Amino acid sequence: MQITTTFRHMDPSDALKSYTEEKLERVKKYIDEPIVAQVFLTVEKIRHSADVTITAKGITIKAAEETNDMYAAVDAVVDKIERQLRRYKERIKAHKPATDSRERIVQKSIVEAESIEQQKEPVIIRTKTFSLKPMSVEEAVMQMDLLHKDFLVYTEAATESINVIYRRKDGNYGLIEPNKE
The missing domain is CATH 3.30.505.50 (Sigma 54 modulation/S30EA ribosomal protein, C-terminal domain)
Incomplete structure (x- = not known):
């Protein structure tokens, strides 16, 4: 998994970056490799927001969450991504995907x-x-x-x-x- 973390209006934190990467490892069980994730962590006054865009195997999923704590925002956005991926997997099982995998x-x-x-x-x-x-x-x-x-x-x-x-x-x-x- 390739994860790019961008900090906006805040100092870069290795602890926060490793926490985000650790949380995003949970999405591997839903999508095959390769996975590219872009994470934007933003602080505006008291509002902490986490935006995540995941691209893998022809699909792109985006989610954003805002809270008063950056760690809580990361948790919430990863949970939202997991729900979307779970829904996507269930829909894929219900429909037979096309056998032609050309892109x-x-x-x-x-x-x-x-x-x-x-x-x-x-x-x-x-x-x-x-x-x-x-x-x-x-x-x-x-x-x-x-x-x-x-x-x-x-x-x-x-x-x-x-x-x-x-x-x-x-x-x-x-x-x-x-x-x-």
């Missing part, structure tokens, strides 16, 4: 503008690269819920076409599929 990497390259203020037209300020794992609609909804996102771009396992699933304002989901003509 496609989508990359975008952008020519940077010399100055954003000089541009009259909108420019792309941020780009995100992610891997497209072939999955079913149910798996896409599950992944979108785990990431706490409003939409997800994925590859449909059966047709290998790129689809978009999104959360509607009424709480249901919408699916955008390419025209197959």
